[in-house]
Amino acid sequence: MxxxxxxxxxxxxxxxxxxxxxxxxxxxxxxxxxxxxxxxxxxxxxxxxxxxxxxxxxxxxxxxxxxxxxxxxxxxxxxxxxxxxxxxxxxxxxxxxxxxxxxxxxxxxxxxxxxxxxxxxxxxxxxxxxxGPHRGQPQLGVEFNPGRAREVVLLGDETAAPAIARVLEDLQDSGLRGSAYIEVPEITDTPHIDAPSDFQVHWLPREGQAPGARLLPALGGHLSEEPPTSEKDPELVWDTPTDPGEGTYYWIAGESGVVKQLRRNLVQGAGVNRGQIAFMGYWKLGVSMRG
Ligand SMILES: Cc1cc2nc3c(=O)[nH]c(=O)nc-3n(C[C@H](O)[C@H](O)[C@H](O)COP(=O)(O)OP(=O)(O)OC[C@H]3O[C@@H](n4cnc5c(N)ncnc54)[C@H](O)[C@@H]3O)c2cc1C
Structure with a gap:
């Protein structure tokens, strides 16, 4: 054994x-x-x-x-x-x-x-x-939970790319459809993802621009005048719905300030119900993480 x-x-x-x-x-x-x-x-x-x-x-x-x-x-x-x-x-x-x-x-x-x-x-x-999760024990630490939604939109930067890739590959044969928008530093940062055919994957190379510069416009938003770095709070934003309902399920992860703006754009700009959005700060500009 x-x-x-x-x-x-x-x-x-x-x-x-x-x-x-x-x-x-x-x-x-x-x-x-x-x-x-x-x-x-x-x-x-x-x-x-x-x-x-x-x-x-x-x-x-x-x-x-x-x-x-x-x-x-x-x-x-x-x-x-x-x-x-x-x-x-x-x-x-x-x-x-x-x-x-x-x-x-x-x-x-x-x-x-x-x-x-x-x-x-x-x-x-x-x-x-x-x-990490131990064999034979309950699996804790998963946030992706589309509930009854049939459509999923995944948005993230390079730190979220591995999670998005894993989620997409695990959704093969799930019957879900949707899209993924992944902002990466360079045009050649497109590691292979075996995504289901009902998902479109959009790679958004930032090429020297600020975090969020490509991700925010992807859903019709824009970078706010206030750069994410101005936020003093070292905590990462984190909120995940337990029952996202039947509408489109949004999963957002990446730089904490950008993630917050993306969620704000969806809720205030596009009228998306906040209960349909999981948003998670994975890192924060200028802040060293702690265990
Ligand atoms: C749930 C979760 C899953 C994650 N999965 C991954 C993953 O699979 N792969 C991955 O690479 N990261 C992932 N991250 C993000 C990773 O934990 C952070 O990037 C972390 O800060 C890296 O630690 P570090 O010691 O390199 O830098 P830190 O000591 O934490 O930070 C030092 C400096 O680096 C800056 N910094 C941190 N990350 C970045 C970045 N990506 N780009 C530019 N500057 C940065 C900080 O702002 C700070 O100024 C995940 C985070 C979470 C919460």
Missing amino acids: GFTAQGPVRAIVEKVEQVSPSFRRITFGGPELFALGMDGPALDQRIKLIFPGAAGTLPELQQRPDWYREWLALPEAERGIMRTYSIRHLAQTVEHTRLSVDFVMHLGEGSSGPAADWAARAQPGHEILIF
Whole structure:
């Protein structure tokens, strides 16, 4: 029988692929990763990754349900660095689990962070910790929930591209139709998505413009005069409906200020019921995330 766990597990880098200028796909495996898995589709399942901290080591955590409290109580130098990511691919068999994450390479001066830096240097054999759904346990951390809607619109930037890709591939044979609008840094940032034929995928290269410059006009909106950076609140916006009804279901994720504007445009500009919109800040301009 494979490894069972209740907390984060050790994940070993097996493969590193530069799939486009801004996306680096890292595939993890190893004996402990076997503990992760799920019965249902991954959709926009979020996972927590813990990277080595300044000392270059990963924290030693007990496999127990209150691991997070134990992690928070560690001295900062021993804790490592926690960030949230999505599952791009998950392969689970009776022998192993393999999981791929698409890391955005935001490596510019003043706009990089420990997670992007780690991914830029990752080599087979390197290790991190991953906390995600465990085999045989309830699957927590999925927000995509179109309910009775038959039409779905997905809107996001490059950080949401892996989740959107996973959702689309998991919607094969679902009978749902709709479209996806994905803003990416460069024109060649179009990693393959095996989307259902009833979905149209629109890639929107930003090519040096501000976040949201292509995404906001996609649904008839425009960038507000007030740039998203002016928001002082470090919290990410996050609201997901439990029963979105039968109208079009909107799923929005990306830079927090842009996501907020997109939702405002839909509600105030297009008259969409706010109960049909799931919106999630995945990162925030000028703000370093915390675990
Ligand atoms: C549910 C969820 C799922 C996510 N899935 C993914 C995923 O699959 N792939 C992925 O790459 N990201 C994903 N993200 C976003 C990711 O967690 C953030 O981009 C995070 O800030 C990266 O950590 P960092 O250590 O590199 O940078 P941080 O230390 O958090 O930030 C350092 C600086 O980098 C800036 N920054 C952060 N991200 C970007 C960016 N994309 N472009 C430009 N500047 C940036 C910040 O504003 C800050 O100034 C997800 C976030 C959430 C909440």
